[in-house]
Amino acid sequence: MDKGLLAYLIIPLFAAVVIPFAARNRPRLADVLANVTLLAGLANLAWLALRPSMIAGGFADIPGDGFSLLLVAAIYLVALCVTFFSAWFIEEGLPNRQAYYSLILVSVAAMTGVVTTSDFFTLYVFVEVLAVTSFALITTDESAGGIEGALKYFFLTFPASALIIVGLSILMMTLGSLSYENLRIFMSSDIPSGPVTFAAALMLLGFVIKSGVVPFHAWTPDAYQGAYAPVSAHLAGIVTKISGVYAIVKIATLLRFFDGRATAVSEMLMFLGLLSIVVGALAALKQTSFKRMLAFSSISQVGYIVLAAGLGTPLAIMGAVFHLFNHATFKTVLFLNSASLEKAAGTTDMDKLGGMEHPMPWTSWTSVIALLSTAGVPPLSGFWSKLLIILALWESGLRTYAVVALLFSIVTLAYFMIMQRKVFFGRKSAAAESASEVSAPLLAPAVLMSAVIVAVGLLFPYFYTYVRVVAERIIL
Amino acid sequence: MDLPIKMLTTAVAVPVFGAFLIPIAARVSVPVRNAFAVLLGLFTFTAAASLLTTVLGGQTAEYAISFPRGFDFILQADMLSVFMASVSAFVSAVILIYSLDYISHYENQTEYYAMVVLFLGSMMGLVFSANLLWMYVFWEMTGFASWRLVGFFRSDRDVAKANKTILVTVFGALCMLVGIIIVYFEHGTLDLRALHGAGISYAAAACILAGILSKSATLPFSTWLPDAGVAPSTVTSLLHAAVLVKIGVYAYARIFGVTFAAPDAFSNLVLYLAGASALVSAGAALIDTDIKRIIAYSTVSQIAFIFLGLASGNKTAFAGALLYILMHSVAKGGLFLCAGIIEQNTHTKDINKMGGLFASMPWTGVAFALCSLSVMGIPPFGGFFSKFMVFSGAAQNGNLAVLLMFFAGAVMTLLYLVRLFYKIFLGEAAGHDSPKEGSYTMVASVMALALIGLALGALIYYPSAYAQLLTANLGVNLQ
Numbered sequence: 039m040d041k042g043l044l045a046y047l048i049i050p051l052f053a054a055v056v057i058p059f060a061a062r063n064r065p066r067l068a069d070v071l072a073n074v075t076l077l078a079g080l081a082n083l084a085w086l087a088l089r090p091s092m093i094a095g096g097f098a099d100i101p102g103d104g105f106s107l108l109l110v111a112a113i114y115l116v117a118l119c120v121t122f123f124s125a126w127f128i129e130e131g132l133p134n135r136q137a138y139y140s141l142i143l144v145s146v147a148a149m150t151g152v153v154t155t156s157d158f159f160t161l162y163v164f165v166e167v168l169a170v171t172s173f174a175l176i177t178t179d180e181s182a183g184g185i186e187g188a189l190k191y192f193f194l195t196f197p198a199s200a201l202i203i204v205g206l207s208i209l210m211m212t213l214g215s216l217s218y219e220n221l222r223i224f225m226s227s228d229i230p231s232g233p234v235t236f237a238a239a240l241m242l243l244g245f246v247i248k249s250g251v252v253p254f255h256a257w258t259p260d261a262y263q264g265a266y267a268p269v270s271a272h273l274a275g276i277v278t279k280i281s282g283v284y285a286i287v288k289i290a291t292l293l294r295f296f297d298g299r300a301t302a303v304s305e306m307l308m309f310l311g312l313l314s315i316v317v318g319a320l321a322a323l324k325q326t327s328f329k330r331m332l333a334f335s336s337i338s339q340v341g342y343i344v345l346a347a348g349l350g351t352p353l354a355i356m357g358a359v360f361h362l363f364n365h366a367t368f369k370t371v372l373f374l375n376s377a378s379l380e381k382a383a384g385t386t387d388m389d390k391l392g393g394m395e396h397p398m399p400w401t402s403w404t405s406v407i408a409l410l411s412t413a414g415v416p417p418l419s420g421f422w423s424k425l426l427i428i429l430a431l432w433e434s435g436l437r438t439y440a441v442v443a444l445l446f447s448i449v450t451l452a453y454f455m456i457m458q459r460k461v462f463f464g465r466k467s468a469a470a471e472s473a474s475e476v477s478a479p480l481l482a483p484a485v486l487m488s489a490v491i492v493a494v495g496l497l498f499p500y501f502y503t504y505v506r507v508v509a510e511r512i513i514l
Numbered sequence: 515m516d517l518p519i520k521m522l523t524t525a526v527a528v529p530v531f532g533a534f535l536i537p538i539a540a541r542v543s544v545p546v547r548n549a550f551a552v553l554l555g556l557f558t559f560t561a562a563a564s565l566l567t568t569v570l571g572g573q574t575a576e577y578a579i580s581f582p583r584g585f586d587f588i589l590q591a592d593m594l595s596v597f598m599a600s601v602s603a604f605v606s607a608v609i610l611i612y613s614l615d616y617i618s619h620y621e622n623q624t625e626y627y628a629m630v631v632l633f634l635g636s637m638m639g640l641v642f643s644a645n646l647l648w649m650y651v652f653w654e655m656t657g658f659a660s661w662r663l664v665g666f667f668r669s670d671r672d673v674a675k676a677n678k679t680i681l682v683t684v685f686g687a688l689c690m691l692v693g694i695i696i697v698y699f700e701h702g703t704l705d706l707r708a709l710h711g712a713g714i715s716y717a718a719a720a721c722i723l724a725g726i727l728s729k730s731a732t733l734p735f736s737t738w739l740p741d742a743g744v745a746p747s748t749v750t751s752l753l754h755a756a757v758l759v760k761i762g763v764y765a766y767a768r769i770f771g772v773t774f775a776a777p778d779a780f781s782n783l784v785l786y787l788a789g790a791s792a793l794v795s796a797g798a799a800l801i802d803t804d805i806k807r808i809i810a811y812s813t814v815s816q817i818a819f820i821f822l823g824l825a826s827g828n829k830t831a832f833a834g835a836l837l838y839i840l841m842h843s844v845a846k847g848g849l850f851l852c853a854g855i856i857e858q859n860t861h862t863k864d865i866n867k868m869g870g871l872f873a874s875m876p877w878t879g880v881a882f883a884l885c886s887l888s889v890m891g892i893p894p895f896g897g898f899f900s901k902f903m904v905f906s907g908a909a910q911n912g913n914l915a916v917l918l919m920f921f922a923g924a925v926m927t928l929l930y931l932v933r934l935f936y937k938i939f940l941g942e943a944a945g946h947d948s949p950k951e952g953s954y955t956m957v958a959s960v961m962a963l964a965l966i967g968l969a970l971g972a973l974i975y976y977p978s979a980y981a982q983l984l985t986a987n988l989g990v991n992l993q
Contacts, residue, residue, distance in 0.1 A: 393668065410658065415654050415657075415658065415684075416650065416651035416654050416655070417651050417655070421651075421654075428695065429583075429695065429698070432695055432699060433699070440692075440695070441692055444688055444691060444692060445685075445688055447684075447688060448681065448684060448685050448688055451680070451681065451684055452677075452681055455677040455680065455681065456677075459670070459673045459674065459677060463665055463668055463673045463676075464668055464669075464670055464673050465668065465669060465670060498581065498582075499580070499581050499582055502581075502582045502583075503582070506582075
């Protein structure tokens, strides 16, 4: 456990316990407590990583491997946007309102645990805590859709947990330790490759299911569509990335130390990544529900991260880390905007919307920024991370992969163009006549995240320096 | 920083960042917003034109920000970039002024001004960038601005056409990015100054060419331009026909004209593609009946002549092609603005419903005729000299098949423009009630462009001396 970051785990956990008691008679207090906890954490992180002396020093003094810190920042950022949004989005009288905030904070604590731990068993425990909280969060929406989504999530991710625990046991039996440090040493030494490869493959399979990579993606659209809109932003933006993709990146970097004795596993991972990009993008083209389209888009974008993680060169890891962060920002914007649409127009069915840019200009423009970044249009942040991934693929001689990954940006752009035409552009629909822009507090998170997207894109050299430090520390 | 470098950076930064201030200016009042937008346009033109003295003095101005992995942001003012920047900033400034009147009664005006200025800024960035990656970045930014502009009217048909425009051009741009990546791994740098005179592989050249052809609406990517030219307002189509398509031409001149030594077989391929493009689009212009579609097809056809000059590998032809960019921008701008006046006053785009308009719109008719003559290449208009230089240079290279294709294309240009003029201004009136002449500012701007075309012909010595000096100084692999 990275002890320097332990406070980021304990404080939200503490707040989660306090909220139900403190806010029993004053429901607004739950909003305040959750937001203040996360905001304080974020301010703290910003000071830790973004103070001028740190930037001037090229981030050399970043505590830990830097990866944890970046991801904790992403977790706090997304969670803050979600709780801030929820404070105005979820009606005050709802019975499980306090529970909702507690669950969000527990999931923040669990995610922090996942990214700060230094051994696979602790990681597994926190991933399970995360799975339970997500399951409960999806059911906060008590409609049939919420229950269906939650059940699908449950039935598909718990077998995945079983696979992971079997893999962990085999690893434990063969190597006698599960800490990253020891694994790294074992991997570089002369150990029998069979059981380790098998264990790694099982674990990867489990995490691939958890991150919703094709062909194990069936649960994601239903879960995202069924849940409350802010919850789907939370899940798609950060939870599935931490519970699945983070571990994939971690295992893939460890496999690199295995001296090419597990190339089949890495190649399989890359293939699944590419398949995700292709299938997710093509499926997103056909969706009529905004949230489902975003879910498929999420599958497609996770494909890029998995593809880069499978490749595992330093440049690819940089691209994967960068894209993981970027994905959290732009997917949160889009999901929160879908929530705003739902609130303003009463539906997220794209066939019933149209011309929403007139009543909702802010929502429209933040969506444009986020979708262009997703499609990798320069100079926004998504362009740079995709470029790094594609350069890494090309550098390793995988030109077909690089070209396919690059050209599928056009499909990404195409489905977002369809979305933009149906929802925001185009002739005014009946929904647009009666709708009006949501209130400023609901817009604030999307505007903040859009600002992050633009800023990271324009300040690419600084971010690049940071992710290079990360890649150097977790690979070398 | 000395003055030229300041001018160089402001020419890019002021319109790019100024575009985002336009919505804020719009909060103050409409006249403030309009004045601000026009000022941005005029300032950009002044800044770009002020660099002419620097480059004529044999100097270049450079400005660089270091980026990791050789993605440095480099702005460079040399003869080619300053020439191109001045021409496009001039046309854009005219468009902004003309727009004041023209779009004053439509929705989404603030977005329109913001996007035109953003487009102008991205164009400046593209032209001045001396790093392929940053060319690509600005390339996509222009694509974004044009997406919003083509979708200016928000009917489903317009938005579908806007989406077609951006998808075609972004697809091309992604192909170009593949080409850029190949160059990156072949040479280890994307700095065009370092790449001067280097060789380029067929794969990279072909990928980059795909991007160029998609942006400049040449076969096989030509279909978006007539669509983009029809759906939105005239000013938007003008922006596309007179400025946007020149991006592709500029990129060709920059990448294959003055940086890489393009393989001969590659240049030949470009010649045949351009020849086919000239013929097909001229044919389309001959049979279409929509005035703006005809002019848009004419643009596709004329762009092919520029490619002929650039790809011939001959100094005279290359200089002629550069002049062609200038002449075509001015003359085609005039034609589009005339079409705007005609459309606004007759309320139709169908040339069969016009006829005999010369009696009621004499000034527009004269301006239209003068601009047409320049596009046809009749002496003493500027268009004659550029076409003549392109042809004489290409003839020295001696590819008879290509020359014949282009000769046929030139004859067809003559035919479709005469037909267009006859159908609109001469002949019998077809069911209209003699519409009145356009407003004073509009007629003044088209007459100005027509007379500039004539003046450029009379003073051809200066631009042609500039183009020849440029070719001699910067050209790579030219005979």
